[in-house]
Amino acid sequence: MKARIWGARGSLPVALNHKQVRAKLETALRGAIGRQLDDDAKIAAYLDEELGFEVSGTYGGNSSCVEVEVWDQANTREHVILDMGSGVRQLGGAKLARYGAGNPQTYHVFMSHLHWDHIMGFPFFTPAYIPGNRIIFYGCHEQLETAMRRQQEAISFPVSFDQLGATIEFRCMLPGVALEINGLRVTAKLQLHAGDSYGYRLEHGGRAMVYSTDSEHKLGDVEAGAAFVEFFRDADLVIFDAMYSLADSISVKADWGHSSNVVGVELCQLAGVRQLCLFHHEPIYDDAQIGRVLAETRRYAQITGEAPLKIVSAYDGMEIDL
Template sequence: MKVRIWGARGSLPVALTHKQIRAKITTALEDALYRRLETKEQVAAYVDQLPFEIAGTYGGNSSCVEVEAWDPATTKEHIIFDLGTGVRPLAGAKLARYGGGNPQTYHVFMSHLHWDHIMGFPFFTPAYIPGNRIIIYGCHEELETAFRRQQEPISFPVRFDQLGATIEFRKLEPGRRFELRDVTITPKLQLHAGDSYGYRLEQGGKTLIYSTDSEHKLDNAAEREGFVDFFRAADLVIFDAMYSLADAISVKADWGHSSNVVGVELCQLAGAKRLCLFHHEPIFDDAQISRVLGETRRYAEITGEAPLEIMAAYDGMDIEL
C-alpha cells in the first residue's frame, strides 16, 4: 500500500510569494559562497543536503490524499480521500498514465463538505470524460447537494449534469465497516462544525488512518479512548495538526481542528508507528512548518516509550506502508 499526498494545506489553498522564493534562493546562495561547486553533480549534491524548507516546499493545495491499494498496472480502480485543490494535479497524473480513452473508477471518501475539501472537484478532469466512474462516499446527508451546488451557474460555468463521467453517491454509516475489494474502510464521527469523519483503512495487515478536521477535547476521557481505539496499532496516522496546543485550547477552541501535541499523545497511547502532520495552517510558511515538525519530534522523544516516526505532509509526498 502506498499513500500519496496531493494537498496538505488546511482551510484554503496558498501559494509561495515572490519574497518567500527570493528568501530561499538567497539563503541557499549565501551558504554556497565558500563551497567549490564546479559541476552540475556538485550543485545537485549541494541542493540535496539543504534543509527541506529551503530546497523544497510543503506546498499549497488543500486536502487530497490518494491511496494506491492495488497494482496500477493491472487495476483500474483508485482510492482518494477528499477533493481539495490537490485533486487537480492528481487528475493530471492519472491522465498522463492512462490517457482519456482508458476508463477508470475512482472511489472518493469525503471527510466532510466544507469548501476547501470539495473545491477541487470541478477541476478533476476525469469527471468530464465519458466512461469514467466516480463513486463519492460519505456520512453526510447533504453529500450530493454540496457537489451539485458548487457547480450551479452563479459559481461555475459547467453544471454538474454536464459532466461526462458516471457519478454516484453512497452514504456510509459511522462505525460500520465497508468492504471495497480486499480493503476494509471504517468511518468515525469527529468533532467539527457540521461534523466530519475520519477513516480507518485496512488491507493485508496494514492500517492507515485519515483523520483531518477533528478537534479533541482534552477533558473528555471517553472521546480520547474512542480515538485511541480507532488509531490502534496503525502503520500511519494522517492527522490534523493545524494549531499549536496553546491555540487549540484557547483562542481557537471550538474551531474544529487539533494540534501536533494531541496527535503525538493519541498515537503513543494507540501504539501507532508513524504520524503525518497534515492540514497545515495556511498562514505558516515552510520554515514555520519545519519548526513545528522539529518541536513535535522532540516532544515525542521526551514523552514516548516506544519510537514514533513523525513527518510533515507535503504536496507530492509518497509514503510506503
C-alpha cells in the same frame, strides 16, 4: 499500500509569493559561498544534505487531497481518493497522463466533510468530464450530493454538474460500519468539527492507515480520547490534523474544529502507531514555520515516548509507503 499527498493545506489553498521565493534563494546562495559547487553531484549533495527542506523545497499550497494506492497500479483500474481539495486537479492530470482518456477508470472517493476547502477541486478534476469513467462518492453526510452539485451551479461555475461525462454515484456510510471494496476495508468515525467531520481507517493486506483531518480533541474528554486511541490502534500511518499549536487549540482557537501536533503525538503513542503525518497546515504558516513545527514535534515525541514514532510533515507530492 501507499499514501500520496496531493494537497496538505487547510482552510484554503495558498501560494509562495515573490518575497518568500527570494528569501529561499538568498539563504541557499549565502550557504553556498566558498563551497565550490562546480558540478551536478556537489550541487545535489548541497541541496539534499545541507539545506533543510523548508529552503530547498516547499510544503506546497493545495488544500486537502490524499490518494491511497491499494491495488497493483499496473493491473487495476480502481483508485482511492480521500477528499477533493484543490490538490485533486493535479491528481486527475496524473491519472489522465498515465491511463489516457480512452481507458475508463473508477475512483472511490471518501469525503471527510463538505466544507469548501475539501470539495473545491472537484470541478477541476478532469476524469469527471470523460465518458466511461466512474466516480463513487462515499460519506456519512446526507447532503453529500447536494454539496457537490451546488458548487457547480451557474452562479458559481460555468459547467453544471449534469454536464459531467463520467458516471457519478453517491453512497452513504454509517460510522463504525465497515465497507469493503475488493479486499479494502474502510471504517468511518465521527469527529468534532462544525457540521461534523469523519475520519477513515483503511485496512488492506495486513496494513492499516488512518485519515483524520478536521477533528478537534478536547483534552478533558477522556472517553472521546480513548475512542480515538482505539480507532488509531496499531496503524502503520496516521494522517492527522495538526493545524494549530497546542496553546492555540485550547485558547484563542478552541472550538474551531482542529487539533495540534502535541495531541497527535499523544494519541499515536497511546495507540502504538508507527508513523504520524502532520497534515492540514495552517495557511498563514510559511515553509520555515512548518519546518519548525516538525522539529518541535519530533523533539516532543522523543522526550515523551517509549516506543519510536516516526514523524513527517505532509507536503504536496509526498509518498509514504506502508
